[in-house]
Amino acid sequence: MTNGTAGPEEATPVEQLSSLILSSTGSLPPDPSPLFLCNFLLCTSVLTKLDLPLALRKHSRYWSLRGELLGPSALLLHAPSPLAMLLEGSPFLVAPAGARNSLGQRLIYARPRFLDWTVYSTASAVACYWFVFERLLLEDPIVAERGIVAVDNLTGVGLQNMNPAFTCAAVRSISVMPIRWEGAYRVVNNNDLFHSLFFYVNKFLPRRLLAKMDVLGSKHERLLEVLPEEAIPEALGGTLKVEGDAI
Structure with a gap:
């Protein structure tokens, strides 16, 4: 990525973004990690041209909503993480290692049946x-630039898994994540409950995400349009082993 002609001692793009954050907020980024800051540049750049003001706005919206939802804290990557252990027992959302399509977009696999509110x-x-x-x-620096492919498997989902407050927070979170939503969003094994709830939820989803949404029902073979067989979970007709799918 470039932003004009760079001199030998010119600040790097990440340093420029960090300086903009400091000048606009009066403090350093909540997490000043160059790797994490770079995501805001990657998801807002066009080809090799940077859009620092847009990256700054994206960064501001990210930490503003994050603070509202989670409180003031740094990134949630402390080891051993209680969140990782919670997800291990009830894995409603996973990003299987190495599962991506030919464009480098990573698979995000959601299974709302694991949202046990007890x-x-x-x-x-x-x-x-x-x-x-x-x-x-x-873990995967190209995600911000190339985006993700999301697959939502609604097998076994019922009213007991529903939580409007969580759904609202998740939908709002989508809009601020420093990720290009370039890949498709596929819903599979949906039932009548999904259609009833979607009528309400779609009013809050970003238009660009709705435009890429495809409700497949039981037509799992159409996942091959966006993912290779080795990146499709076995439960959906592929060869990818995802822990918890047999439960």
């Missing part, structure tokens, strides 16, 4: 949601 609180589920994305952004 195990999760609204706050802990929201924190786990952010944890999965933050870990993905730090």
Whole structure:
């Protein structure tokens, strides 16, 4: 990425963004990690041209909503993480290692049937949601630039898994994540409950996400349009083993 002709001692793009954050807020970024800051540049750049003001706005919106939902804290990547252990027992959202399409877009795999509200609180589920994305952004630097492919498997989902407060927080979170939403969003194994709820939820989803949404029902073979067989979970007709799918 470039922003005009760079001199030998010119600040790097990440340093420029950090300086902009400091001048606009009076303090350093909540997490000044160059790797994490770079995500805001990657998801807002066009080809090799930077858009520093847009990256600054994206960064501001990210930490503003994050603070509202999670409180003031740094990234949720402390080891051993209680969030990682919670997700291990009730894995409603996972990013299987190495599962991506030919464009380098990573698979995000959601299984709302694991949202057991005797195990999760609204706050802990929201924190786990952010944890999965933050870990993905730090582990896979090209995610911000190339985007993701999301697959939502609604097998076994019922009213007992529904939580309007969590759904609202998750939908709001989507709009501020430093990720290009370039890949498709596929919903599979949906039932009548999904159609009833979607009528309400779609009013709050970003238009660009709705435009890429495809409700497949049981037509799992159409996942091959966006993912290779080795990146499609076995439960959906592919060869990718995802822990918890047999439950």
